[in-house]
Amino acid sequence: MDSLLANQFIQAAITVFERVGNVSLKKTGLEYFPGGHKISAGIATILGITGDLKGQFVIVLNEDIALKIASAILMGIPVTVYDEVAESAVCEIGNMIGGEASRLLQEQGHFCDITVPSIVRGKEMEIAFYPVSPLFVISFNCEWGSVKVILRLENKV
Amino acid sequence: MSKKILVVDDASIMRLMLKHLFENNDFKVIEAANGREAVELYAAHKPDLVTMDITMPDMDGITAVKEILKIDASAKIIMCSAMGQIDKVKAAVMAGAKSFLVKPLQPDRVLSTVKQFLG
Numbered sequence: 001m002d003s004l005l006a007n008q009f010i011q012a013a014i015t016v017f018e019r020v021g022n023v024s025l026k027k028t029g030l031e032y033f034p035g036g037h038k039i040s041a042g043i044a045t046i047l048g049i050t051g052d053l054k055g056q057f058v059i060v061l062n063e064d065i066a067l068k069i070a071s072a073i074l075m076g077i078p079v080t081v082y083d084e085v086a087e088s089a090v091c092e093i094g095n096m097i098g099g100e101a102s103r104l105l106q107e108q109g110h111f112c113d114i115t116v117p118s119i120v121r122g123k124e125m126e127i128a129f130y131p132v133s134p135l136f137v138i139s140f141n142c143e144w145g146s147v148k149v150i151l152r153l154e155n156k157v
Numbered sequence: 158m159s160k161k162i163l164v165v166d167d168a169s170i171m172r173l174m175l176k177h178l179f180e181n182n183d184f185k186v187i188e189a190a191n192g193r194e195a196v197e198l199y200a201a202h203k204p205d206l207v208t209m210d211i212t213m214p215d216m217d218g219i220t221a222v223k224e225i226l227k228i229d230a231s232a233k234i235i236m237c238s239a240m241g242q243i244d245k246v247k248a249a250v251m252a253g254a255k256s257f258l259v260k261p262l263q264p265d266r267v268l269s270t271v272k273q274f275l276g
Contacts, residue, residue, distance in 0.1 A: 019261040074174050075264055088170040092239075095168070095212070096260050099239030103259075106242045114240065116167075116212060 005105070006030070006136040009057060009151050012100035016093065017142060021072035025147065029139035036132035039150055041125050045094035048115035053105070055153035058127060059094045061145070066090050068144045091117040097149070160275050161185045163204040165195040165221065166237070167213040171260075175208060175237075178264050179271070192216030196224045203229065206275055208267075209254070211238040211245060222252040233274045237262060 010027060017025040031037075041060040049055045061069075063082045070079035070089035079086055098114035105112050120127070129135065129152050136151040162184050164175045169190075176186045187202055189195040192209075193216040199207065207225065211218040218236060225232045236249045241259035249257050256270050 016261060019263070070170060073170050073261070074177065077177065085170050085173060088168045092168045092170055092260070095239040099241055099260065103241050106244070111242075111244070114212075116214065 003032075003136075004108070005053065005110070005153060006138065006151050008104040008108070009097065009101045009136075009149055010138055012097045012104060013059075013138075013140060013147070013149050015100055016096045017147075020069065020093065020096070021144070023072075023142045023144060025140045025142045027138060028141045028146075029137075031137045031139075033135045033137065035134075036129055036152075037135050037137065039127045039137065039148070041120070041127055041148075042123070043090055043119070043121045044125075044127060045090045045117045045119045046127070047094050047098050047117045049098075049112050049153070050115060051112040052110045053112050053153055055133075055151070056129065057094075057098065057101075057152070058148075058150040059090070059097060060127075060148040060150065061090070065144045065147065069093050087119055087121075091119055159183055159185045160205040161187065161202065162271065163187050163189060163195060163198055163202065163207045165189045165192065165207060165213070165218065166210040167191055168210070171210070171237070171262075174262070175267070178267060182268060184271075192218055192221030192224070195221045196228070199225045199232070200228050205233065206271060207232065207234040208237045208271075209234050211236060211240055211249070219248050219252050222249065222254050226253045235270055235274070237267070 042062045070086045094117040138149045140147045191213045209218040236254045236257045239260040
């Protein structure tokens with residue numbers, strides 16, 4: 001998988017966190033799993049990539065960050081309970097990162113759409129991808145905590 | 158008399174954000190969670206302006222813009238979408254949207270755009 005494609009999602013995540021919460025997202029790790037990988041998650045929003053590129057990307061975070069994202073989107077209104085509003089915020093941050101990544105990919109000639117997000121939440125949950133294909137796992141840290149972006153593309157391998 | 162804005166977005170947090178923003182600036186707000194609901198509410202309430210997401214279940218925002226303009230050719234519709242690719246912007250403008258704001262939404266920018274069309 002072309003790491004230039006992964007870079008668009010890295011840049012998109014950094015840009016969106018900056019715009020949503022004036023939060024500086026710092027990349028702390030980039031792992032590549034050519035044979036696929038299972039991902040542990042507390043909360044994850046999963047979005048499909050369609051068009052010139054096909055695959056999925058996943059944003060993995062925890063409840064505390066979900067509440068902070070919700071509060072930031074609501075212009076500072078405190079959100080203290082993980083409810084439908086916080087869940088909607090997690091989906092929306094996925095949409096925003098996907099939208100920004102799509103815009104950046106289009107500038108490079110890749111025309112992509114992002115599907116409506118779905119969300120999973122649980123303790124000791126693992127996300128697996130089938131059919132097995134290469135994955136990028138990008139780790140970030142910020143003042144709100146840690147965030148991961150997982151990118152799986154079926155082509156451009 | 159307060160101007161009425163129809164906020165259309167499938168994400169409850171975005172409807173809540175825009176509702177707070179507009180109500181705190183003396184606008185009345187009605188909400189729809191998809192394009193089909195938006196068309197029905199537009200016909201029933203004739204709002205002064207619409208903010209419209211693009212990717213939504215049931216009926217997407219671009220189709221909803223076209224349907225609303227069939228009801229009222231002078232409808233003022235501002236797209237508010239995370240999908241800011243040039244082809245999406247072109248499609249929205251071709252459908253009849255007056256402006257296009259890319260999420261994450263900046264409250265000041267949203268208000269200035271709305272006021273530009275509502276005077």
